[in-house]
Amino acid sequence: MLTDGFNRPHNYLRISLTDNCNFRCTYCMPHENMSFMPSAHLMQQDEIDHIAGIFVQLGVNKIRLTGGEPLVRKDAAAIMEKLAKYNTTLTLTTNGVRVHEFLEVFKKNGITSVNVSLDTLDTQKFARITRRNEFNRVWKNIELLLQNGFKVKVNMVVMKGVNEFEIPDFVALTRNLPLHVRFIEFMPFSGNKWNGQSVFTYAQMLELIAGHYHFTPLAGHPNDTAKKFKIPEHKGTFAVISTVTAPFCATCNRMRLTADGKMKNCLFSAGETDILGALRSGADIVPLIQTCLLHKEADRGGQFTDSFEDLNAATMKNRSMIAIGG
Ligand code: SAM
Ligand code: SF4
Numbered sequence: 001m002l003t004d005g006f007n008r009p010h011n012y013l014r015i016s017l018t019d020n021c022n023f024r025c026t027y028c029m030p031h032e033n034m035s036f037m038p039s040a041h042l043m044q045q046d047e048i049d050h051i052a053g054i055f056v057q058l059g060v061n062k063i064r065l066t067g068g069e070p071l072v073r074k075d076a077a078a079i080m081e082k083l084a085k086y087n088t089t090l091t092l093t094t095n096g097v098r099v100h101e102f103l104e105v106f107k108k109n110g111i112t113s114v115n116v117s118l119d120t121l122d123t124q125k126f127a128r129i130t131r132r133n134e135f136n137r138v139w140k141n142i143e144l145l146l147q148n149g150f151k152v153k154v155n156m157v158v159m160k161g162v163n164e165f166e167i168p169d170f171v172a173l174t175r176n177l178p179l180h181v182r183f184i185e186f187m188p189f190s191g192n193k194w195n196g197q198s199v200f201t202y203a204q205m206l207e208l209i210a211g212h213y214h215f216t217p218l219a220g221h222p223n224d225t226a227k228k229f230k231i232p233e234h235k236g237t238f239a240v241i242s243t244v245t246a247p248f249c250a251t252c253n254r255m256r257l258t259a260d261g262k263m264k265n266c267l268f269s270a271g272e273t274d275i276l277g278a279l280r281s282g283a284d285i286v287p288l289i290q291t292c293l294l295h296k297e298a299d300r301g302g303q304f305t306d307s308f309e310d311l312n313a314a315t316m317k318n319r320s321m322i323a324i325g326g
Contacts, residue, residue: 002293006296010059011062012253013255014063015325016067016068016259016325017076018036018042020068021067021072022069022095023069024130026128041260063086063091064091091111093326096116096137103145112151114152115154116145118154122166152178156182164208171212178235180238182226185241185244190318197309199244202245225243260276265295266297268304269297
């Protein structure tokens with residue numbers, strides 16, 4: 001089992017398939033100068049397979065495909081097929097717009113749970129946030145996943161002044177639909193114009209929901225990033241991912257591979273380890289993976305301040321979210 005310097009076991013790998021995307025979400029992409037990686041710089045199918053296989057030998061038992069948008073990659077289906085042979089839970093995070101084209105691929109490759117991002121239920125606001133007019137397609141695809149028996153988690157990034165008023169509407173969805181809605185605190189990344197004022201906090205979310213519903217906490221798994229809640233008569237649940245105000249680093253079990261094959265031991269790590277370069281040069285990547293993990297900081301890449309309001313996103317050393325793989 002892979003363990004970091006704080007004795008935290010790591011068994012969960014998130015692999016970004018591409019930094020490209022068919023959406024242009026304002027909170028995820030740099031507002032200026034976004035250029036996508038040339039495909040020769042990306043991990044190729046066999047390289048993803050090879051690297052994932054090594055992580056599995058080292059104890060990884062859960063793999064999430066992400067991006068950018070994982071389903072825009074032309075060989076996404078072939079990659080899923082290759083990874084399906086490992087004895088892991090295989091899953092993905094998607095903006096949902098191409099899900100209908102992949103339903104059978106998911107089923108064939110043992111994917112039973114899909115995270116879909118949706119930040120608003122308002123068609124026009126959706127177009128403003130994502131800069132694409134695709135609300136109806138995404139919503140239909142969420143319904144399609146549910147009709148086909150998938151577990152569906154809906155990720156909503158909550159931004160103050162943009163969509164926090166819709167939180168109760170998202171909770172209302174869980175009344176008749178077995179959806180698991182996750183409210184994510186807005187996080188700072190390179191170029192996304194984050195500031196402390198734009199964070200609608202975990203505490204504020206619970207206070208807002210408490211004004212509409214009576215809810216109870218659900219027992220979670222020790223490695224959960226989300227604090228989960230249930231309204232007794234509702235089919236679904238809701239949760240909060242409170243990375244900014246109440247981080248869950250003490251039980252973190254996650255590692256990341258960017259689409260160009262760099263390992264990040266934390267979403268906010270300043271450093272990266274070039275796994276793909278080493279693989280291409282014929283080096284043994286196992287010690288690189290182990291060393292990268294040993295250098296993991298205790299908390300959020302060591303880049304956060306005690307008070308999030310004092311954080312200066314511009315001086316944090318990181319990539320944009322789209323180039324990390326969320
Ligand atoms: N394209 C896919 C999608 O949108 O689900 C996968 C990649 S996306 C980077 C992964 C997740 O990161 C999404 O749920 C997205 O909403 C979230 N995300 C992106 N930027 C974020 C930010 N600044 N703060 C919090 N979550 C963010
Ligand atoms: Fe694309 Fe997902 Fe980022 Fe939106 S959140 S720009 S869909 S990668």
